[in-house]
Amino acid sequence: MSAIQKLPTGVPGLDIITYGGIPQGRTTLITGKSGAGKSILSLQIACNLARLGVKTVVLSIEETAEDLIATADTLGFDLASLVKQGQVVLTDLTRPMEGPTHVSGNFDVEGLVHLVSELVKKSGATAVVLDSATALFSPRPPEAHLRSHFFRLVSSFRQLGLTAVMTAEAPADYGQLTTLGVEDFVCDTVLVLRNLVDGERRRRSIEVHKYRRSAHYKGEYPCTMTLQGLTVFPLDARHTEQPSEDTRFPSGVAGLDAMTRGGWLRDSIVLVRGPSGSGKTTLAGMYARAGALRGERVIYYGFEETKPILMRNFAKVGLSLKELEASGHLKVECRYPEATSPEDLLVELRSGLANFKPSLIVVDSISSIEHSTSERGFRQFMVGLSSLIREHSRSALLIQTVGTFVENDAAPPYLSTIPDAILLMDYARKEHGLERTMTVLKMRGSEHTSAEHRMTIVSGGLQVEPLGWVPSK
Missing domain, CATH: 3.40.50.300 (P-loop containing nucleotide triphosphate hydrolases)
Incomplete structure (x- = not known):
């Protein structure tokens, strides 16, 4: 079996716990409850990939292109420049807010697959970020159809040779990974973000729940949201090339x-x-x-x-x-x-x-x-x-x-x-x-x-x- 190829995410600490980044040509799912940081992490990865020369299509289901640029540039991702240079292609798939939305007929992802295919041909993109699958499949189709559509979407990304990053909402911090319930057998890599109440404070963490054909760090690792995006702390004493001084x-x-x-x-x-x-x-x-x-x-x-x-x-x-x-x-x-x-x-x-x-x-x-x-x-x-x-x-x-x-006869x-x-x-x-x-x-x-x-x-x-x-x- 050939070694899996990876793309570095550029997210501090994340490439360490994933042993090099996300799988190239495969799908990575980022899941977590609302407020866990899924959208920011996916946008951070998209911008970092683009800076490495990997043209990336961003499919935004929940936020407008203007809002994405405002969020990204506030965090120093420089998305506006990347879009101008053609390294990132922003695609606004948000639904119109004026008036009620009427849904009729059966859900079908073929239109989205065709759209992505055309965007890839025009731009030469080799990566895609979809935020979020939860919003995409809302209203939610029947369970059997949902699994079929989700598999079709991920399969199409792979057929196009795309490195894909998708986000999805989780119903709880632990247990079922997403409200969709279809991710485990489809996606090659699953990252779980948590924003737990620990005592009187919230504590963020990230877990590599799954990574096919690759070693990875096990368990939860602390992370935090900074003015430059997400930062992960691997909690390990990595070897340095400099030997310890005997002085x-x-x-x-x-x-x-x-x-x-x-x-x-x-x-x-x-x-x-x-x-x-x-x-x-x-x-x-x-x-x-x-x-x-x-x-x-x-x-x-x-x-x-x-x-x-x-x-x-x-x-x-x-x-x-x-x-x-x-x-x-x-x-x-x-x-x-x-x-x-x-x-x-x-x-x-x-x-x-x-x-x-x-x-x-x-x-x-x-x-x-x-x-x-x-x-x-x-x-x-x-x-x-x-x-x-x-x-x-x-x-x-x-x-x-x-x-x-x-006074206390303290222990070691x-x-x-x-x-x-x-x-x-x-x-x-x-x-x-x-x-x-x-x-x-x-x-x-x-x-x-x-x-x-x-x-x-x-x-x-x-x-x-x-x-x-x-x-x-």
């Missing part, structure tokens, strides 16, 4: 570098866990500042404070970041996770990695994201975040707020499988006040001390020394 870089805290035997390893993810007030943000500031002072590009994502307050607090402890940001080596982005979604945050992180190209990333804190979404949404965010970091071969410092380990970290190193910061209440400590719980691929160290917050940041050391007054 170290300073953390910004001299005592901590002694604990890790020379600093953090490159391309590593470090998780810092500790209760509120243990000095985690100060450590994050020192990490970011040290990297920027070395001439590296560093991006700091703050999710717990506004930027003016964060910058002021750093300056007050002798860690001014203003000059470093002005130099272009540091970028500080602050926002509250409640004002967005985990998927949108991943989009922002991906954009930052692609455009700013930092070597170091700080996320302060992942706990804010955890509290603003469901357990499943947070898990997907963390896997997606680590995937992005691994894909771009970057080093990252992640902050997590937990209860005190001394919940996120222990994702990071390469885990640093515990804690404090105990003593007669003279708080006694802060720091411990390297794990550090993959490196010797390190597991002994608890005493830590103090001083002007200029943190000071770390072995227990038994008495700080100067």
Whole structure:
């Protein structure tokens, strides 16, 4: 059996979970409930195919050509230019809105098949997008006739050598794939879009339900609708051509570098866990500042404070970041996770990695994201975040707020499988006040001390020394 030929969709992440795109010369069905994003995804694929030189016919049953162009160009698809260049042929098949519509006789798709055939001959198109099959077969013909017409339509696309994309509405998020009930045995590929209520928020996902003669990612994957269309997050740590560096870089805290035997390893993810007030943000500031002072590009994502307050607090402890940001080596982005979604945050992180190209990333804190979404949404965010970091071969410092380990006798970290190193910061209440400590719980691929160290917050940041050391007054 010859290998199946595929056309890349150009949709971020979708070509990864489909192992290369949609099948060439075959039909792909996009299904989901109303509002799942079917029309936008099909239009996005049409425009991306056209930009690759694949002339595409768009059959619009539900929206006028003007509305399609307005929607597409708002998302940056540049459909108007593609139509002008002849790369996309828009065909408006919407029904007249003036007056009532009277239906008589039997339903027949032969007229549509003839129309598509003529459009293909005139334009030289090799792809077709039909949005939507649900609207096309409305009013709905009898079940036996519906199956016959649907099969005839898909068969005609194949006979014309067209790569086809069709959309259809689903009655529910799970269960029967479409209200038509005829797609499973006809279409080669079925993509299911969902827009579920998860806790107090909606969570979008996509699933490759079926792909004949091709391997594909199994299960649901988070996706989101951005100002550039749909973006999918494969949640995998793909191999990069760049090997991981066997080098170290300073953390910004001299005592901590002694604990890790020379600093953090490159391309590593470090998780810092500790209760509120243990000095985690100060450590994050020192990490970011040290990297920027070395001439590296560093991006700091703050999710717990506004930027003016964060910058002021750093300056007050002798860690001014203003000059470093002005130099272009540091970028500080602050926002509250409640004002967005985990998927949108991943989009922002991906954009930052692609455009700013930092070597170091700080996320302060992942706990804010955890509290603003469901357990499943947070898990997907963390896997997606680590995937992005691994894909771009970057080093990252992640902050997590937990209860005190001394008081709660905490179990091993919940996120222990994702990071390469885990640093515990804690404090105990003593007669003279708080006694802060720091411990390297794990550090993959490196010797390190597991002994608890005493830590103090001083002007200029943190000071770390072995227990038994008495700080100067």
